Each structure stands twice: as C-alpha cells, then as structure tokens.
Amino acid sequence: MSSRLRVVLYGLLCVMAVPFVFPTWWMITSSMKPVSEIFAWPPALFPASPSLDAYRDVFTLQPFAQQYLNSAYIAIVVTIGTMAVASLSGYAFARIRFPGANALFLVVLTGLLIPSEVTIVPLFQMFNAWGLIDTHWPLIVVPILGAPSVLATFIMRQFFLTLPVELEEAGRLDGLGRFAIFWRIALPLARPALGAVSIFTFLHSWNLYLEPIVFLSTPEKFTLPQALTQFVDAYGGPMWDVQLSAASLTAIPVLIVFVIAQRQFIEGLAHTGLKG
C-alpha cells in the first residue's frame, strides 16, 4: 500500500471517528460543568472548573445505587437464562431431526418480527393477573422466554449448523446421549456464539426503556434507563447537569469493560456463524 493512500485512509478514519467519540466525550465533560456552561456557545471541550456536585445529586435525588444494582442483576439473570434457553433450542433446531422441527422453527422466528410495543398491553394484563406488576419478573421472564430470546436462538442455530458432524458422531460412538453430546461437545465449541449472545442479550436488557416504564412504578425498583429520565424538578423541568451525570454513570462502566475486553467482545460477535 502506498504511503499516500495510507495517509488518506488514516485521515478518513479519523474524521469518521468524530461522531462516534465526541458524544461520549461531551457527555462526560459536560456532566462536570454547571448548567450555564452546558449551553455555552461555542461549546467548550473541557469544563472550566470541573465539579462533581451533580454526581452527588444523582444519588441524593434517587436511590440510584439500588437502581444500578437492579439493572445489573436483571441483565445478568436475563443473559444467563437466555443463553440456556437459546443454546438448547438452537442446538435442537440445528442438529436434531424431529418431526415438525422446521415448522416449529419458523413459528419461533415470527417472534423476531414482533415489536415489543405491539404486545405490551396484553403482557401488562397477563402479569397483572398473576400479581406481578411492579416486580422485576416481567423484565426477566419475557426476555428469556419471549420474543427477545428468538434472535439468540437464531444465532445459536446458525452456529451449530456450521459445526462438523464428525465431532458428534465420535461422541455418539462413545455412547453419549443427546444431552451429553450437547453439553460436553457442542456447547464448549459454541463459546464464540455464546459470547455474542451474551453481549446482545446483556445490552438489550440494559437498554430496555418501554417495559420498565410500563411495569415498574416504585423508584427502588426502577432500572437505569428509566431512572435517567427521572431527573426533573417537580414540574417536569429537566435538571440537565444531573441528568448528564447519571447518563455518564450508566455509560462509563460498560465502556470500561468494553475497552478492556474489546477483543473478546468484538471477535465473539464476529464469529457467531451469522456469516451464513
């Protein structure tokens, strides 16, 4: 590659990187500015006198630590549950021949096509009938078993399709049953796909917005995205600096984890079998 082309490519990459980096940068720096500076013209790259006051307010105005914990544990439970459900059914759809498998797979796939807004009212009714409104159950059970897990099943199926049959044949000759083949042979090989599924699922749960708004009403039970929009004064006027501080707090830890583990993160996603 010529060095001139190299410079052009680097230039292009740098320019294109701006909209990806600047918002996060701006969010974090602005959260340390007083409100008047947030709207200053032109916007400053650094706060004139950084202050963490707004961060303190985040915790005094709402049970933010508790809300953080809620979001984290819900996302983790959902991730583990989804991995279990999706790898089992993904494996069966890819590897086990049983009557109606294709038809059932198509039936399950339709779940991929249903926006959560479509079913939220009946879901609300159902969980209400079971007395589970204002609990975390709907936010855990629906993603694991309902429409959101379908994408995970799909990814797992596509991955298991690419596994060489010979590996399983060997296990079968050793007298292993289906579950043992799945558990001891197929699943360990599926680590990249599981990685992808866990990332997708974690982020999906972490980002849920409509569902918590509809299902939860006690601040101690809120999740983070819901809490983010709560930093308003009693008449609905937004408290910008506090809102940005809270937003930063939700973003920074995940970003740090991501930067540290980015190789596994991205390569896990890349090797999902979504290739074909």
Add this chain to the structure above:
Amino acid sequence: MRLRAMTAALLLLGVTACGGGGASDGPAELRMTIWSANEAHVKLFDEIAAAYVAAHPDKVSKVTFDPLPFENYTTTLTTQLAGGKGPDLAWLLESAALDFVEAGALVPLDDTLEDPAGLNPAVMKLWQADGKTLAYPFSNSPFGVFINTDLLKQAGQEPPAAGWTWEQAIAAASAVHAKTGKAGLVVRDFDYKGWDNLATVWTGWGANAWSEDGKTCGFDQQPMVDAMTFLHKAIFTDQALPGPGTTADFFAGEAAMTISQISRASLLEDKFAWDLVPLPAGPAGKYSVIGQGGVGVLKQSKNAAAAADFLAYFTNAANSEKLAQFFPPPRTSLLTADTLAKANPKLKPAQLQTVVVDGIANGKVKPSHTGNAELSQAVRASLDPLWRPDADVRTVLTGVCTAINPLLSK
C-alpha cells in the same frame, strides 16, 4: 393452536376482570400516584399520612406515595388503570382533568371534603361535572414573570413597573439579547412544543384555544391571530425570545425574563438579583393564568371510601396550610400573602399578593379539553409551521382549526 390460545386469552381477561372485586376486610392500604419525587414534598405527605393512620388505624393501615415520571405521568397512570392496577388516589394534571372527570373515572367527593364552602369556586370549576366535585385542586400555581434584574441593568433597561405591557416586555427582552447576547424572554416549558403554555401570552389579547363549551376552535379568530402575529414578530424579528431549538435556562442566568409558575422560585439560587412580577398587560388589559394539579379518588379502587376519607383529611384546613408551602391551596381562607409568605421565604409579601393571591382570584386556567392528549398533539403538529421566520400566521392558524375541528366536535 389458535383456538386454544384464544381460550387462554379469554381466561386471562376473565381473571383480570375479576381481579378488581372482593374488597378485603380490615384496614386498607392506600396508594396515591404523584408526579413529584421531590424529597421535601414526599416527606410532608408521609407525615400527614402517618398522622392519619395513627388516628384511624381501623380504616387505613398504610398510605404509599408513588412518584411516577412527570414526562409520562398520565400515560403511566392510564396504563396502570388499563391493567386494573390503578392507584386508589391520583394526582391529575389540569390538561387531563376533563378526561378523568367526564369519563366517570372518579368518585364524587362532595360528601367527604371538609368545608366545601371555603373552596374558591373559580379554581374548582374544572374539577366539577353535573354539580359534583370529582377532584380537589391541591395546587393552583399562577404564572408570573421572573426577572433577572442584573441582566436588565447590564442592557440599560428599567426593571418592569406595575402595569407594564407586552410592548415594553418585548422591547426590554429584545434589547437584552442585542446588548448581551443572552436570551430575552423565555416562556418556560414551551420550547415550541408545550403550546398550552402560550396561554400565558395570548390571554392578554383575549384569545382562547377554544370556546368555553369546547366546541368552537379559537385559533383562527382575530384575537388569536393578533396575539400570534405579535409573538411571531417578537421571536423572529425582535429576537426577544430564543428561537426554536435554542435552549436558555433562566435559572442558570441565561435569560433576562421567564414566564413560569411561582413554585419554580425554589430553583433560584442567589447568583443574580431577581424580581417576580405579574404577567404584562396585553391589548385586552390585565390578566392572569394559573396551572392546576388536582387529586381524586379512582372509582376502580377497592378502597374508594377509605381513600376519600383520607383525601378529606389530606386536604383539610390544617393540612392545606402545610401543603401551601409547596402548592397554593384552593381554600380562600389560606390565600393570603401572610400565609403564603411563611411557606415561600424567597418571595416578598408584595410579590405574593400581586402574583399569587390576585392571580388565583382572577386567573384563567390553562386550556383543557376531553381527549386532551390527542387534541394537544394535533395542535402541536399543526402549529409547527408557525415557528419559521417566513410563516404566514393566519394561514397556519386556520390550518390548526382544520386539524382540530373534528376532535372538538367529538
């Protein structure tokens, strides 16, 4: 498959429908949805509730105050109601008042409320239907104009005197913007979306969003055209108001004046010298506008009787006086500058008298209508073309009426 699912569905509906029945014996647990998560507010409510529970342990064992996000307050409340899981008592925004009042979703309170004669009839009107009081307007907050006198001085402008007019207000705002680069006048929470806040302007021209009976559109009538023409010129020619998509926070010192409810005084830190004055007079003379919040007992509640009893206690004279520190009450006896001054240390009695006491006495409540959310959305969408420099005011306003007439006649 389909048939079975259908059966299951019906079964579930049945369960839901039955869920509302069967009041339990013993003291009730009450839940009240509110839109303020403000610590001081909730603390006061809890105190009042604790006192009530202590006095009536046989009726009520616990009262929970459940803050819902203001942003989606009515939506969340309705969703809970749809699921048969509504609260026993709920705060209601004035904009949604008629929806709740006229749908028959609320329990009449006439027999329970304490001293109904002491309530100011003007502020009660919105919350009554067929001669029955269906909710109690616990908050009656008039709009006034907060002034950053430092900024005005900096721009060489006189602070507003009694009887100031819109012409003067816009001239001063325009001068501030030209001299200091800061914003002149901000209609708080309008932001080119919350158009009902413009009632604080157009009422000065005698304009109305719709007629008293809610059937006739007022946007295409002359007073409204005049008011909006004035406003349009103030925004785009005089640059007295920040244009669409520009944010300026008065309380951060970014604007010289803001039209806002007095309760926002709590946001004032002593960063700059400020004053509070009544709305400027328009061509139709002096006027005032109030925003309300009501609280009602929902029919759906299993404990409606207990809830109504608690509400009566919550709003009796003694508690109203406590609530007055945050929410101007509808009780005539409490609407004096002295009572309010105790609660609002940041405001001077003179300010409270002119803006709050007089304001509530003569105030027009912000526009409300049945089907409010849909109507409000239709107005917002059809009013959007007005917020361009080259807009033709009369054409846009005629368009607003075309858009909302079908909704008004419903």
Add this chain to the structure above:
Amino acid sequence: MKTFWTARRRDTLAGYLFVAPQLAGSALFVFVPLVLVVYYSLHEWNVLAGTFSFIGFSNYSALAEDANLMPVLRATALFSVGLVAINLSLALLLAVLLNQRLRGTAFFRTVFFSPVVVSLVAWTIVWQFLLQDNGGINGALDMAGVDGPNWLRGDTTALISVIAVQTVKNVGLNMVLFLAALQGVPADLYEAARVDGASAWTRFRRITMPMISPTILLTSIITVVGSLQVFAQIAVLTQGGPGTSTTVLVYYLYQQAFQFHHFGYGATLSVLLFGIVAALTVVQWQMRRRWVFHEQ
C-alpha cells in the same frame, strides 16, 4: 421396551425437550399476547370509563379514514429505507476500511463499536443536546464556517437527525459482522482474480459481494425489523415532530394506545405493524434466492 426407544425416537424426544422452554415461552409471551391484540382490535376500550365493548371491524375501517395514517406510513417508509441504506453502506464501508492492512485498525474498530455499548437513552439524551440550534453540531459547523440548520425543527433535517443518531449508535454491530465475513473470504480467490487482471472494483463486486451476501441478507433483515421498532430515540429526540415528520408507526401506535387512550385502535395499528413486518421479511426471504450466493 428397549426396542421402543430407538435412537430415532430418543432423538425426537430430546428435540422436543430441548425446544420446549422456547416454545412454551413463545406461546405464552408472543402468541397469546398477539391473539389478545387481535381480540382487542375488535373492541372499543375506554380505559378511564372502564368500558370494553365489541365493535366488529370498525377500528379497521377507521384505518382508512385516519388522515394521519398516510403521513405516518410515509415517515415510516422514509425512515426505514434511509436507515437501512445508510446503516448497511456505512457498515460495509467501515468494514472494508478496517480490513486493510493498516496499523491501528483494532483501535478504530473499538471506536466505531463503542456507541453500541452506551445505553440507548443516555446516547439519545446527549444527541438531543448536540442537535440543538445552539448545540455542539452547529458549533462545530460554525467553526468550519458553515451555518448549520436547526436540526430537530425542520421536517427533513429532523428525520435525517434521527436516522443519523440511530446509525452511529448501531452501525458498529453490522460493521463487525461484515468484517468477519470479509475475513472469511478466501485470499486465493482475490489472487486468481488479480492474475486475471480484474480491477479492485470488479474484485469487490464479483468476489466480495457474492461471498458476503449471506451476511448482507441477515444484517438487512435484522436492520429492517429493527428500524420498524425504533421508539426511545423518537420519544426523546422529536416526539414525532415537527408536524408529523418523524411520527413512525411504532410511535403513532404508542400515542394512540397509551397517550390518547385508544387501546382498541392502538391494537389495530399493532396488527397493521405486524402485517408490514411479516410481509417485508417474507419478501426479503424470497428474494434471497435471487442474489444470495450460497442459496443458488
């Protein structure tokens, strides 16, 4: 009984057991609600008054009379087409750039992917600030001597803004998938083509595109379906405005059901939305035989 449990029967049982949780979940949390939505759509449901009455297909005939519906469908189509086109082509462009032998591609890969892990509401709130008339974007344009438009207040620019915010947020996902697909293309294919004297563009069109076409199919299905489900961004950024220029079907559905309290009509719109998504997916799936390499 040993003869009854043949390997085949045991597999069948295992298959059903393995998919049972997913199937039960889909039945309970996808199909029952879906049937309920259809059932609601045949009713007039006033939540506040607590009335629920059968009205047959009136909600469906109301669709035809709804003056807002055409603009909403138009906005939905523009948004989806714009998002899918921009998202996929940008993802492919980034993937191709990062697939070059350059130092530091891992760094840029991290950068382009990072918005994916930022919480959606936080991300949207930040862009809401940046897109203000006096916000960061116009500040930057101002320094470059360009007078930026009032992004969220113009019909076209608002739609573009929402598309851009959504693209920057999620393009990293598609980029990574494309990147993996590109790296899976055998190098000897390119070598052979080079020997035959094929230009870079020809190589891209004749080798790269067909080889990664399964990935393109998959990402396009996911992106199309995702584009029809965009909600939080619209709710935070534009609330469907100005006018109805960014009121996409999902947002309109939410407005009708939850804000205007027309649950019955909202359910009808849900049925419409489901029909559109299903139809689009079937079309894409059918078209795959025409252009997806492995399917030929």
